[in-house]
Amino acid sequence: MHVETEIVYKLVHLKDWSNCRPHEGTALAVIGHPIAHSLSPVIHNAALAELGKTTPEFNEWRYFKFDIAPEELREALDLFHQNNFLGLNLTVPHKALVLEYIHTDVTAVEESGAANTLKHSGKGWMGFNTDGYGLNHALEDESVSIPGADVILLGAGGAARAAALECLAWRCASLRIQNRTRSTIHSLISHLKKSTALASTTELIPFDSEDSELGAGAIVINATSLGLKAEDESPLDLTKIPRPAFVFDMIYRPAQTALLLQATKLGIKNANGLSMLVHQGAASLELWTGEKAPIPTMQQAVRAALS
Numbered sequence: 514m515h516v517e518t519e520i521v522y523k524l525v526h527l528k529d530w531s532n533c534r535p536h537e538g539t540a541l542a543v544i545g546h547p548i549a550h551s552l553s554p555v556i557h558n559a560a561l562a563e564l565g566k567t568t569p570e571f572n573e574w575r576y577f578k579f580d581i582a583p584e585e586l587r588e589a590l591d592l593f594h595q596n597n598f599l600g601l602n603l604t605v606p607h608k609a610l611v612l613e614y615i616h617t618d619v620t621a622v623e624e625s626g627a628a629n630t631l632k633h634s635g636k637g638w639m640g641f642n643t644d645g646y647g648l649n650h651a652l653e654d655e656s657v658s659i660p661g662a663d664v665i666l667l668g669a670g671g672a673a674r675a676a677a678l679e680c681l682a683w684r685c686a687s688l689r690i691q692n693r694t695r696s697t698i699h700s701l702i703s704h705l706k707k708s709t710a711l712a713s714t715t716e717l718i719p720f721d722s723e724d725s726e727l728g729a730g731a732i733v734i735n736a737t738s739l740g741l742k743a744e745d746e747s748p749l750d751l752t753k754i755p756r757p758a759f760v761f762d763m764i765y766r767p768a769q770t771a772l773l774l775q776a777t778k779l780g781i782k783n784a785n786g787l788s789m790l791v792h793q794g795a796a797s798l799e800l801w802t803g804e805k806a807p808i809p810t811m812q813q814a815v816r817a818a819l820s
């Protein structure tokens with residue numbers, strides 16, 4: 514059966530899933546609030562169809578998208594399990610909030626305090642984090658290298674935590690963190706200071722655009738949700754800092770946020786989060802299926818959806 518990848522389901526549908534479910538097999542989903550923009554169903558359903566060509570079992574798997582508010586998260590997790598959902602992806606604002614309700618023995622989740630992937634096992638929902646992996650591979654696709662770089666990270670929520678940890682693990686020279694809520698920067702920094710990934714030489718500080726120590730050539734990473742709405746302003750004025758070498762925005766829809774638009778105007782190399790979405794999605798799919806993810810199929814599906 515064809516699944517409409519743009520349908521946004523809600524808690525009310527999940528409560529009545531046995532009556533309204535579009536299929537009987539194993540289910541997967543991405544949950545967020547907002548979620549309408551998400552291309553994860555497009556990518557994963559294309560990947561499952563490809564896997565189904567050699568392993569017919571995957572023809573019975575489907576991936577959906579659900580708009581779940583933070584206060585609905587706990588109830589939704591129980592209902593997803595009761596309704597045969599094997600795996601979930603989490604996006605804004607659930608990545609850090611979900612830690613209260615899951616088990617994990619994964620260092621990336623414990624040290625970042627955030628999970629973007631869940632898999633149900635005998636113990637309940639187990640948390641994983643494939644965001645750092647996805648970010649690193651997306652930067653690699655652009656020939657941008659984290660080791661030795663100065664990184665300016667915008668945001669201190671779930672996605673930013675995973676990005677911060679990845680930058681530390683890859684031995685960036687310095688990590689500067691900016692966030693709308695200043696207190697969250699400090700709690701993230703004290704959390705990261707306990708990380709086994711932190712090298713003694715890495716500078717870890719709140720970002721201040723007056724920072725006289727910051728030279729040109731930094732990597733700017735936007736991990737805030739500012740930019741998801743077309744009318745959103747940029748989280749950073751790039752003319753106020755020494756010229757960065759690269760600007761990466763985790764947002765992929767709209768394809769060009771105000772931040773990326775300014776980078777392009779200034780002639781600074783930049784990329785949106787599409788490639789990160791594919792790589793983190795591939796790692797999640799491998800956790801659920803135990804099969805190698807068909808990355809070219811996933812890339813093709815996402816390009817077709819956007820064209």
Ligand code: ATR
Binds near residue numbers: 670738739
């Ligand atoms: P995710 O799980 O995807 O990381 P999150 O944990 O809710 O989502 O984090 C969202 C990030 O975007 C936070 O850094 C948030 O800043 P606050 O800590 O101040 O809430 C940031 N953010 C969200 N809306 C924003 C806005 N309008 N302006 C600036 N930053 C914003």
